């Protein structure tokens with residue numbers, strides 16, 4: 001039977017999303033328990049039993065499981081319940097009102113990522129209602145704290161209740177949105193994300209009077225050399241498997257990209273010249289690619305000096321360093337220290353403020369194959385490609401435990417320029433079309449059904 005859009009779920013999935021938007025889970029403080037309870041209650045009406053686990057008062061996580069026969073791997077449908085803050089004065093509607101207008105559900109979290117929570121919930125209920133014979137367990141988890149790093153949510157659950165949440169495969173946020181290539185859609189699957197190192201560097205010197213700088217050793221001058229070396233540094237270009245496949249796929253799908261992307265694949269060392277050229281016609285794409293082909297280091301904070309006429313003995317700066325899969329945070333730190341050797345390492349101290357390792361899942365898996373074939377049935381002639389995220393999601397916790405983890409919230413572009421959608425995540429007037437709620441539910445349901453039965 002050909003696949004079809006599940007039009008009859010429209011009302012129910014829209015209702016779930018509107019209800020979730022009305023529960024304000026702005027993090028901090030989070031208060032995800034109210035949303036977790038809503039989900040447990042909603043699922044209980046379909047006969048599901050849920051486990052609600054709080055990492056701290058109010059920080060609720062909810063999980064449930066649809067048991068399979070055990071012949072196949074398990075699959076986790078993951079989402080986070082917390083959202084970032086929204087200033088109602090900037091919005092054209094109440095960001096926590098669950099407003100439906102012009103065919104969209106509006107509100108903070110509609111894209112990131114309560115829309116996906118609603119879709120996963122709906123897909124799970126359909127599996128049960130339709131009595132789909134599963135060969136492996138399908139687990140659902142809606143968690144707290146992703147927007148603040150996930151240590152009170154997915155990270156905490158994996159630490160404390162691994163058997164309840166761990167699965168062979170995980171579907172989460174971070175991909176799924178189609179990008180336009182020529183006149184067709186290319187759907188993205190997030191298979192990798194960069195790691196991060198937030199590093200505070202302190203430069204020391206010898207204080208003195210501003211009128212006689214010759215006898216002092218100025219910490220600000222030293223720090224300026226540190227900033228110049230790290231800020232101007234361009235690390236060697238590395239094409240990780242995900243990015244190689246992305247370039248190859250886009251070269252195939254979009255005639256305008258065939259030449260530059262084939263050249264980039266063959267000569268990664270010429271990447272800067274190739275991307276400068278590409279930027280003349282496709283600025284956004286070129287700039288999105290640059291941080292995906294190398295480690296980056298950005299100075300983001302600086303502080304030093306106490307008085308107009310005092311040469312300071314201390315100056316500190318913070319650097320945001322993003323690490324490609326295949327590299328480690330320790331590699332990055334060693335590289336940074338190597339770059340600063342001429343600046344006086346004995347007068348510098350390094351403090352790691354926060355770090356996450358990068359992560360990548362293979363593309364050559366049966367789940368990726370299922371996703372591709374389901375999408376191509378829903379949309380004849382569409383493309384599918386893996387993508388690397390420069391930021392992080394909870395997927396990294398699961399990849400570190402060995403799960404194959406994909407960011408996949410299936411969505412069609414909602415405006416001629418898909419970038420407009422991306423900007424609404426964490427932005428003003430965040431919204432998702434009801435059309436995409438139906439499309440997302442249909443694709444996810446079909447994917448899970450086919451993969452697990």
Ligand SMILES: [Zn+2]
Nearest residue numbers: 112113146173
């Ligand atoms: Zn998110």
